[in-house]
Amino acid sequence: MTSAPPTVATASLPAPASRRMSGEDRRRQIVRIAMRRFSEKGFSGVTTKEIAAEAGVSEAIIFRHFATKQELYAAILDQKMKDADAAAFWALMRELAARRDDRRFFETIMQHIIERHRADYSFQRLLFFSALEGHELSEMFFRLYARDIFDFLGDYIETRVREGAFREVNPQVAARSLFAMPFLQTMFEQLHRDQTVTGSPETLARAYAAIFLDGVSRPATAPTAKSSPARTS
Amino acid sequence: MTSAPPTVATASLPAPASRRMSGEDRRRQIVRIAMRRFSEKGFSGVTTKEIAAEAGVSEAIIFRHFATKQELYAAILDQKMKDADAAAFWALMRELAARRDDRRFFETIMQHIIERHRADYSFQRLLFFSALEGHELSEMFFRLYARDIFDFLGDYIETRVREGAFREVNPQVAARSLFAMPFLQTMFEQLHRDQTVTGSPETLARAYAAIFLDGVSRPATAPTAKSSPARTS
DNA sequence: CACGTAAGTTAGTATTCACTTACCAAGCAA
DNA sequence: TTGCTTGGTAAGTGAATACTAACTTACGTG
Numbered sequence: 019m020t021s022a023p024p025t026v027a028t029a030s031l032p033a034p035a036s037r038r039m040s041g042e043d044r045r046r047q048i049v050r051i052a053m054r055r056f057s058e059k060g061f062s063g064v065t066t067k068e069i070a071a072e073a074g075v076s077e078a079i080i081f082r083h084f085a086t087k088q089e090l091y092a093a094i095l096d097q098k099m100k101d102a103d104a105a106a107f108w109a110l111m112r113e114l115a116a117r118r119d120d121r122r123f124f125e126t127i128m129q130h131i132i133e134r135h136r137a138d139y140s141f142q143r144l145l146f147f148s149a150l151e152g153h154e155l156s157e158m159f160f161r162l163y164a165r166d167i168f169d170f171l172g173d174y175i176e177t178r179v180r181e182g183a184f185r186e187v188n189p190q191v192a193a194r195s196l197f198a199m200p201f202l203q204t205m206f207e208q209l210h211r212d213q214t215v216t217g218s219p220e221t222l223a224r225a226y227a228a229i230f231l232d233g234v235s236r237p238a239t240a241p242t243a244k245s246s247p248a249r250t251s
Numbered sequence: 252m253t254s255a256p257p258t259v260a261t262a263s264l265p266a267p268a269s270r271r272m273s274g275e276d277r278r279r280q281i282v283r284i285a286m287r288r289f290s291e292k293g294f295s296g297v298t299t300k301e302i303a304a305e306a307g308v309s310e311a312i313i314f315r316h317f318a319t320k321q322e323l324y325a326a327i328l329d330q331k332m333k334d335a336d337a338a339a340f341w342a343l344m345r346e347l348a349a350r351r352d353d354r355r356f357f358e359t360i361m362q363h364i365i366e367r368h369r370a371d372y373s374f375q376r377l378l379f380f381s382a383l384e385g386h387e388l389s390e391m392f393f394r395l396y397a398r399d400i401f402d403f404l405g406d407y408i409e410t411r412v413r414e415g416a417f418r419e420v421n422p423q424v425a426a427r428s429l430f431a432m433p434f435l436q437t438m439f440e441q442l443h444r445d446q447t448v449t450g451s452p453e454t455l456a457r458a459y460a461a462i463f464l465d466g467v468s469r470p471a472t473a474p475t476a477k478s479s480p481a482r483t484s
Numbered sequence: 485c486a487c488g489t490a491a492g493t494t495a496g497t498a499t500t501c502a503c504t505t506a507c508c509a510a511g512c513a514a
Numbered sequence: 515t516t517g518c519t520t521g522g523t524a525a526g527t528g529a530a531t532a533c534t535a536a537c538t539t540a541c542g543t544g
Contacts (some may be wrong), residue, residue, distance in 0.1 A: 023388045023482060037491085037492080037540085038490095038491060038492075038540060038541080039491080040490095040491090041490070041491075046492080058385075059295075059384065059385065060293050060295065060296070060384060061296070062292075062293065062296045063293070063294075063384065064294045065530080065531065065532085066531080066532065066533085067531075067532090075491090075492075075493095076493055076494080077289070077493065077532085077533085078492080078493070078494085079491075079493090080535080081532085081533060081534080082490095082491080082492090082535095085533095086532080086533080087531095087532065087533090090273070093541085107525095110535085113308060116466060116472055120468065123270065138254045141360070142387045143383060147293075147383055147384055149442045149443070150293065150376060150380055150383070150442070151292065151296065155375045157443065161444055168461075175467065178467075179425045182469065183469060184278055184467045184469060185461075185465065185466075185467060185468070185469050187458070187461070187462060187467050188320070188433055188448075189461065190447055190448045191448055191455070192462060192467050193463070194432070194435060194436065194439070195431075195432045195459060195462050195463075196446060197435065197436035198428075198431035198432050198434070198436075199342075199427070199428045199431050199432075201396075201435060202427060202431035202433065202434060202435065203427065203431075206427070209383070210382070210390065210393055214401070214423055215421075215423045215424055215427060221500065222424070222528090225420070225424045226424065226428060227464070228418075228465060229423070229424070229425060229428050229466070230428075230466060231422060231466045231467060231468045232418065232466040232468060233418075233462070233463060233464050233465040233466030234408065234418060234420050234425050234463060235353065235416070235417060235419060235464045235465055236415065236418050237417060248296070266505065269521075270510090270521085271509095271510065271511080271520095271521060272521080275519070275522085277522095278522075298500080298501065298502085299501080299502060299503080300500090300501080300502090308521095308522075308523095309522065309523050310502085310503080311503085311505090311522080311523070312502080312521075312523085313503095314502085314503060314520065315521080316524090318503090319502080319503080320501095320503090324517075331532080352511080417537080432540090
């Protein structure tokens with residue numbers, strides 16, 4: 019008997035891994051591996067055999083924990099929704115909203131979106147796949163997660179319009195625009211490994227928030243041009 | 252022998268369809284059906300048997316036209332790229348750019364994005380799938396199609412910044428923002444069947460373009476508030 | 485140490501999948 | 515009619531796939 023247990027010493031990826039895990043641990047390991055695999059190739063693109071192999075375990079073990087492949091898939095979203103704890107983030111957002119600190123409010127939410135999507139690359143891809151494949155679970159996730167964000171954003175923008183701080187924009191359209199910018203940023207990074215626009219979440223969030231708040235046009239009061247319909251050269 | 256050929260009389264969807272098509276026609280029909288199916292369930296989610304059944308033909312016919320399933324998949328993108336003819340659109344865009352008609356320029360491009368994505372629902376989903384599944388063909392499509400758009404937009408914005416008409420924004424960031432808005436709009440419509448923000452392409456494009464150009468903030472010159480850091484309460 | 489429980493294995497099974505082979509018949513030109 | 519090209523079919527083939535049944539081994543506890 020070698021005295022020390024395997025711990026972290028194993029190779030890492032195709033590792034046959036340690037034997038005799040506790041049920042709980044094994045289950046979590048399988049869910050983790052399945053998430054990565056499904057996020058890479060979609061539900062029907064991955065075999066249970068593959069997952070078992072990566073976990074260093076026989077296929078039958080997977081079916082001890084999950085009755086069907088579908089159930090394993092569902093378990094991924096289940097666990098993610100349990101893990102998701104954005105309480106601190108929401109507290110900050112409510113504070114910024116109360117202080118009417120528009121710029122920091124939008125920068126923070128955009129930065130948060132970029133950070134989360136970058137950190138949780140696999141899960142984002144998985145959500146895409148599941149949305150495309152029409153799994154009800156993705157729908158549920160969007161209803162619970164995205165809906166909240168959009169409602170919150172929409173309400174804030176609506177308030178600021180009423181207060182006269184914002185122009186008479188449609189709050190829903192504005193909220194969607196706001197979300198679209200950092201979202202597409204990370205989507206491009208992840209889908210096409212696009213590197214044309216890079217930067218830290220802070221930097222990017224500042225740039226996007228500036229466009230969202232101020233627009234790209236130079237306001238009419240600027241020294242150069244009047245806002246007359248068009249300067250035809 | 253019934254005198255009249257089947258023509259269009261057949262049921263429509265699970266139709267065994269007409270017999271003895273010309274090779275060319277059959278090929279196109281198969282590509283059309285495959286596109287719809289792949290766009291619904293992804294590459295590995297669809298069987299060649301399914302496609303054959305919908306075409307009202309035996310599986311072997313598919314493999315007469317396409318050596319492998321992969322080749323059929325590739326043929327879809329191939330044909331789409333041949334069909335795509337945006338010459339008129341580009342001419343209009345160049346004209347608007349030359350006239351420095353910023354608002355119409357951006358409204359037109361956003362409207363175009365919404366229209367195309369709405370009209371070509373299946374193909375958009377297919378592109379998503381293929382991007383996620385990492386098919387090289389999707390990469391090719393994006394390099395040829397999206398790259399052009401972004402370069403064109405980036406160049407125009409850069410020019411307008413130099414001319415002093417736009418604020419000192421990063422052209423790439425601005426171009427991406429611009430694209431993100433109508434793109435996410437249709438993505439939500441298609442992925443979640445979301446109906447919170449509806450409207451014709453024109454209406455939506457106007458709303459999004461206004462945010463992009465003018466921002467949501469009311470400019471400091473407005474009667475209500477000065478641009479001082481924050482109006483607490 | 486016995487011993488029961490839970491983690492793990494081996495070796496299937498039925499079915500489905502992409503793809504093939506060998507044959508058939510519709511149309512058309514000579 | 516003959517013959518030949520071409521669109522079409524029937525019936526497979528071997529490899530995978532999700533999932534199962536029956537058996538084995540590690541481990542904590544009375």
